[in-house]
Amino acid sequence: MSPPLSREERWIARITFQNRIFRVSGTAFQKLVWDVMRQKHGDEFVPVRPQGRLGDGGNDGYLPADGHYFQIYGPETPSEKVEIACKKLSDDFDKILEKWNQKSKIKKYSFVFNDKYEGVYLTIEEAISDLEEAKGVICRAFSAGNLEDEFMSLDSTGMEAVLDSPIVDGRHIRGLEFGAVNEVIQFVMEIPAGDIETRFGELPEVDEKVKLNGIASAWADLIRAGARQSGHIEAYFKKNSMFLRKTVRDHVVGAYNESQAVIPETTPADVRRVDLVFSDFRQRITPPGAKVSVLGAVDSLISYYFEACDIFDPFANGDSDVVA
Incomplete structure (x- = not known):
């Protein structure tokens, strides 16, 4: 074997x-x-x-x-x-x-x-x-x-x-863990405007999950903006293999779980734990050294998995008063 x-x-x-x-x-x-x-x-x-x-x-x-x-x-x-x-x-x-x-x-x-x-x-x-x-x-x-x-x-x-050749040992090559995510982000950044329709109108399922998790309005705005462009993510997955789709999902979910693990359950009274988790998670899936222009594509990726309920709890019971 x-x-x-x-x-x-x-x-x-x-x-x-x-x-x-x-x-x-x-x-x-x-x-x-x-x-x-x-x-x-x-x-x-x-x-x-x-x-x-x-x-x-x-x-x-x-x-x-x-x-x-x-x-x-x-x-x-x-x-x-x-x-x-x-x-x-x-x-x-x-x-x-x-x-x-x-x-x-x-x-x-x-x-x-x-x-x-x-x-x-x-x-x-x-x-x-x-x-x-x-x-x-x-x-x-x-x-x-x-x-x-x-x-x-x-x-x-x-x-x-x-x-017709051996597979190279990649354990000591830096940055490989970002390969799949980078590939999707690069596609989103380079796709011509108008190739994928922007989602206009209300996003009730996104709004409901934002409220359930008690995510602050600043982060919620990023999630909504990303969701309106998340069709770019699905378009890329359709052109590629199921292996890529699974690899990206595993990386994103893994990064979210790591953020959940490192952020303590008890936080200062004026800071919500879910917001600290979101901030840490967003940093983890943003490629090292990325410029501000990359963040829109990162937010589309976050929104894609947020809507799919792969990240953040779809049955959470967070306070919703800060969400617009």
Whole structure:
């Protein structure tokens, strides 16, 4: 059995894998998918190589026992090949139906598209949905984030086989614990204005939880402002792997629990403990040396998990008279 990887080693493995995703296209991307799937499924996954004029019959690899077929497309510039991708996913499905269905009845079809973490484009999603409805077969877009999830589910031996190199020991590399949080914060700061709609109007669930926890109005204002932009956080998670989502959550919740542990139960009469916890927690998830401009993104991250009830008590009984 492979030795378990540390949190730092898993993060380094993810970064190394992401760099590979960004670099490869065409047949190199196809090989990367094959390598991951063979490590994940062993001999159950069968890669299919083109054979002269016969080609591959639209099938780049499959799980015969499951009737699950994969068509792999790794354009160098994904945004320029969306129309081609839409046509390809439909044409190759028909080829599989014609040439492979009798060998292993098609039950599921995955169109593996190297979106390079840009997110699967709307027209591709629509084409997949139309195909599923027309053919009566489960169809899905399989993005870089999905492939990363498959990679991150491997043990250390499998990961190293895919990367063709040992995973670096990250225990002595400073700042790794901020890697996932920094990644999300950087995205929020760089996303063009207007890409994600601001939430206007009342925020009753946020207000209710603020009151329940007795959070001071100054902190409450930051939470509300962050909540209005928290769609940026979800947008980034949708483009990435479940591993990233879980890693960020674990870091944020861990920082909150640390703040809860270090702030004493008894505080001066004019200072609420919950406000000291909030201040300490906000500092803990703010990247070291960050400028004021970063804090808006930090507050969006706090608000995202505040609304999800991952941090602060949704059933707290704090005084609410200071909350506007």
